[in-house]
Amino acid sequence: MNKMVKNAAIALAVLMAVGTAWAAQPVSETYPVGPGAEIEINVLSGTVTIVAGRDGQVEVTGTLGDGVESLEIDGDKDGVYIEVEYDEDYHGKQQVDTDLTIHVPKRAMLSVETVSASISVAGVFGELDLESVSGNVDITGKPLALDVETVSGNISVESAPPEADVSSVSGKIEIRATGGSVDVENVSGKIIIYGGVIDDGDLESVSGDITCHATPGPDGSLDVETMSGTITLTIDATLVASFDLSTFSGSIENQIGPEPRRTSKYTPGKELFFNTGTGGPHISLESFSGSIKLITR
Amino acid sequence: MNCHEAIDRFDDFLDGRLDAVEVDDLQAHLAGCPSCAAELESIHELRDLAAELPRSLEPSRNLWPAIEARISEAKVVRGRFGRRALLAAAAAVVVVSSVVTAYFIGRSQAVVVTAQSPVVAESGPSEVLLASFKGLGVDDYMATRTELMNAFDARKHELSAETVNVVAENLLLIDQAMNKIAEALGEDPENEFLMKQLAGAYRRQIDLLRRAVRMPAEV
Numbered sequence: 001m002n003k004m005v006k007n008a009a010i011a012l013a014v015l016m017a018v019g020t021a022w023a024a025q026p027v028s029e030t031y032p033v034g035p036g037a038e039i040e041i042n043v044l045s046g047t048v049t050i051v052a053g054r055d056g057q058v059e060v061t062g063t064l065g066d067g068v069e070s071l072e073i074d075g076d077k078d079g080v081y082i083e084v085e086y087d088e089d090y091h092g093k094q095q096v097d098t099d100l101t102i103h104v105p106k107r108a109m110l111s112v113e114t115v116s117a118s119i120s121v122a123g124v125f126g127e128l129d130l131e132s133v134s135g136n137v138d139i140t141g142k143p144l145a146l147d148v149e150t151v152s153g154n155i156s157v158e159s160a161p162p163e164a165d166v167s168s169v170s171g172k173i174e175i176r177a178t179g180g181s182v183d184v185e186n187v188s189g190k191i192i193i194y195g196g197v198i199d200d201g202d203l204e205s206v207s208g209d210i211t212c213h214a215t216p217g218p219d220g221s222l223d224v225e226t227m228s229g230t231i232t233l234t235i236d237a238t239l240v241a242s243f244d245l246s247t248f249s250g251s252i253e254n255q256i257g258p259e260p261r262r263t264s265k266y267t268p269g270k271e272l273f274f275n276t277g278t279g280g281p282h283i284s285l286e287s288f289s290g291s292i293k294l295i296t297r
Numbered sequence: 298m299n300c301h302e303a304i305d306r307f308d309d310f311l312d313g314r315l316d317a318v319e320v321d322d323l324q325a326h327l328a329g330c331p332s333c334a335a336e337l338e339s340i341h342e343l344r345d346l347a348a349e350l351p352r353s354l355e356p357s358r359n360l361w362p363a364i365e366a367r368i369s370e371a372k373v374v375r376g377r378f379g380r381r382a383l384l385a386a387a388a389a390v391v392v393v394s395s396v397v398t399a400y401f402i403g404r405s406q407a408v409v410v411t412a413q414s415p416v417v418a419e420s421g422p423s424e425v426l427l428a429s430f431k432g433l434g435v436d437d438y439m440a441t442r443t444e445l446m447n448a449f450d451a452r453k454h455e456l457s458a459e460t461v462n463v464v465a466e467n468l469l470l471i472d473q474a475m476n477k478i479a480e481a482l483g484e485d486p487e488n489e490f491l492m493k494q495l496a497g498a499y500r501r502q503i504d505l506l507r508r509a510v511r512m513p514a515e516v
Binding site: 085088113115131133134151152167169170187188204206207225227228246248249265267269271286288289 | 299302456457459460463464466467470471474477478481485490491493494497498501505508512513514515
């Protein structure tokens with residue numbers, strides 16, 4: 001065998017070996033469950049897409065990527081546990097991700113944990129408890145209750161339920177519409193609420209900006225707090241509410257009430273309390289050094 | 298049962314949610330796996346530590362009346378011990394607090410924070426800061442904070458560098474804010490707005506440390 005042929009043979013062998021390593025394992029499993037069953041899912045990396053499907057069964061399709069040993073599905077009609085088992089001896093680079101689509105009964109309760117895998121939930125009406133470290137979390141449809149937590153993953157919620165608890169450390173949190181009580185916490189990531197109604201709201205960050213365009217409910221309360229982020233609250237000019245705005249060293253821009261007053265001659269801090277009528281929600285905006293903007297639509 | 302399966306069951310095991318067969322399986326694995334046994338022990342210790350942390354800071358928004366009451370008590374304290382001594386004591390607390398944070402953040406930033414501390418020492422808050430500690434229901438704020446810092450430090454190897462930096466930078470930000478508020482309180486000790494700001498800063502700092510200690514492992 002001359003040198004060129006030998007090299008080609010080696011290259012072919014290498015390609016074949018790589019090809020084997022890249023081969024995804026297709027998966028297609030179904031498991032019978034009750035309509036309100038609790039579905040627990042545990043995946044390290046890749047993507048997990050959970051979609052409301054037929055009642056009476058959980059269906060798992062997709063591919064298992066590199067380093068995966070098996071897919072474990074276990075449980076009974078009240079609950080199913082789905083876990084991607086990894087080969088502890090696999091130390092290769094992941095060329096093929098694990099991508100799973102899981103159809104669940106629409107009233108199922110979901111508990112999902114991932115490390116870097118993104119989580120997408122569509123049309124599931126049960127309670128959702130979702131946790132990821134760096135994966136993004138995207139929820140469409142309106143679940144019964146929602147508890148989402150990430151470290152650096154972004155969180156997007158289309159329609160928050162009456163009880164929603166959402167938190168991150170550095171991921172961006174976006175809620176298209178709030179639906180009652182909402183508790184949102186971030187450290188450096190942004191919080192953006194585009195609309196909806198807030199009956200009881202707590203929005204808090206350390207350095208992340210907080211923007212809220214939702215309408216405070218008639219007898220509710222909305223507390224927004226940050227250390228150095230900018231708070232922007234947009235409201236209807238006709239909203240009847242009591243307002244309590246304060247900052248240690250930030251600025252206050254207010255389009256509906258009186259001018260803020262200094263809190264102390266020793267600091268640039270400003271406070272502002274006012275009502276736009278009798279009754280209505282109580283709105284409190286508080287920062288340390290971040291600006292506060294109360295804007296009318 | 299392999300190590301991955303065993304580790305997955307640690308939380309349920311510690312919460313008493315495993316059935317007898319699962320407990321037997323896990324214990325059989327632990328008996329032959331020193332690595333998993335050590336991991337379980339460290340989780341157990343971390344949980345114990347977290348459980349011992351004072352819970353009284355959690356509803357801090359409702360603590361303002363107690364803080365307010367303490368301000369009145371502080372006036373008596375000032376009369377007994379003298380304003381200057383209390384100023385020095387309070388300033389020392391803030392200085393130590395900043396240095397502790399800076400230690401965990403990194404040497405280069407520690408220099409910055411330590412350099413800022415004398416400003417606080419000259420015009421520190423005194424009785425109001427001490428009153429706020431009591432009002433927050435924490436007798437030994439520094440011990441609690443140091444304990445949480447130690448727990449966070451012990452977990453750093455499980456977190457990504459980005460996450461550790463985010464936590465450290467935001468702890469420093471709160472530290473700096475507390476120093477500025479304390480400085481203003483030194484000038485205006487009766488100012489309720491400043492007291493509320495200080496109480497809020499304490500709460501956010503402890504909350505952030507708690508979250509950092511309980512975050513899921515990243516690496």
